[in-house]
Amino acid sequence: MSRPSGHRPLSWLLAFLLGAGGAWLGQPRQLQAAEPVPSQLQGLVTKFDTVANRHDLALLKSLYSDNFSTVDGLNFAAFEQALQSLWKQYPNIQYQTQIQSWRQEDQQWIAQTQTNIEASTEWQGQPAKFRSVIESEQTFAGEKLVRQKILSEKISLTAGAKPPEVEIRLPQQVKPGQEYDFDVILQEPTGDNLLAGVAFAQGITPTNYTRPAPINLELLQAGGLFKRGKAPSQAAPQWLSAVLVSPEGMTWVTQRLRVEP
Numbered sequence: 001m002s003r004p005s006g007h008r009p010l011s012w013l014l015a016f017l018l019g020a021g022g023a024w025l026g027q028p029r030q031l032q033a034a035e036p037v038p039s040q041l042q043g044l045v046t047k048f049d050t051v052a053n054r055h056d057l058a059l060l061k062s063l064y065s066d067n068f069s070t071v072d073g074l075n076f077a078a079f080e081q082a083l084q085s086l087w088k089q090y091p092n093i094q095y096q097t098q099i100q101s102w103r104q105e106d107q108q109w110i111a112q113t114q115t116n117i118e119a120s121t122e123w124q125g126q127p128a129k130f131r132s133v134i135e136s137e138q139t140f141a142g143e144k145l146v147r148q149k150i151l152s153e154k155i156s157l158t159a160g161a162k163p164p165e166v167e168i169r170l171p172q173q174v175k176p177g178q179e180y181d182f183d184v185i186l187q188e189p190t191g192d193n194l195l196a197g198v199a200f201a202q203g204i205t206p207t208n209y210t211r212p213a214p215i216n217l218e219l220l221q222a223g224g225l226f227k228r229g230k231a232p233s234q235a236a237p238q239w240l241s242a243v244l245v246s247p248e249g250m251t252w253v254t255q256r257l258r259v260e261p
Contacts, residue, residue, distance in 0.1 A: 037099050041109045044140055045097050052095070055087050065144040090119040090130065100135075109140040112151070123250060128159035150237075153256035160249025164188075164195070166224065170240055173258040174231045184225040184242040184253065197244040199225040204237045204256070217245060231259045 044063075051060045057080065064076050087093070095117040102111040117132040132155045139147040152172065165187040174180050182199060196217035202208050225242050232238070241254040 035102075037102060038109070041102055041111060041140070042099065044109070044143065044145075045099055045111065045113065048145075049095065049097055052093075055091075057083065063143070063145055065141065065146040068144075068146060070148060090121060093117065093119040107141070108146070110137065111140070112137050123157075123159035126159045126161075126249070128157060128250075131156050131158075150256060153254075155252075155254040157252040158249065160246075162246075163249030163251045164244040164246055166242070166244065166251055166253060168242075168253055168255060170255055170257060173260055175261060176231055176235050176259055177233050179228060179230050180257070182225075182227045182229055182240050182242075184244070186224045186244070189223070190246065193246055193248070195220045195244065195246050197225050197242065199227045199240070199242040201229055201257075202239040202241065203232065204239055208239075213241070215243060217243065220244075231257070235259050235261055 048060075048063060051063065061076065061080065069075050095115055097113050097115045100112045100114055102109060104110070113136055115132075115134045115136070117130070117134070119130040121128045121130060132153070134153050135151040137149045137151060138145060154168075167183075167185045167187060169181065169183040169185065171180055182201075184197075184199060186195075197220050198215060198217050200213065202213060225244070229240070236259055238257045238259060239254050240257050241252065244251045
């Protein structure tokens, strides 16, 4: 059975480009859907997409405030180093950001956005597809991005002729120290095919953004992965990931679990 190499969640890098690099701090106040998005705000969000498509790191840096930081402990310097590696690994990244709601407070634009991301690559010589959907809240002051929060984050990497199809069951939010279930359910029976997999949690820290997670697959007897987890004692978001490998393909999924009082 082939074993996938170490992996790190890539959505945080993509999210940084599109306004999703911080931790969840509560839902923004929504405006009516009929309220038109101001042209200035739409232009700012569109500029992030355009600059990232060009892989123009210098111009991208100019769109961030000097005081930019996230609750996850990231700053632009750490992001800049990892982004160069990401662009090398995924030279054909495509993403599109839509503004779902917005408001204005103290001369700042606050927008809730949804970003759909796709990229193609290879995994052990087979074609692979990266997909991510990220909802975030971002705050602009003037022409600069000053603050970001992730509201939800879902990632998948699939490879091979027939990667396992799965359904993920995970709460969006738990309290510190609370137990929770992380279920990754196969959508089709495996028959006589061997299936290996693993499920694991990672704290969202600057180190884990750039350090691949060690993977040790185990043969599966049931129709998926069913894990009981416990949130950390302190409020801090987690990445919950699962890997499933069959003779016909591989599926890697990651979701963010909010841990809030």
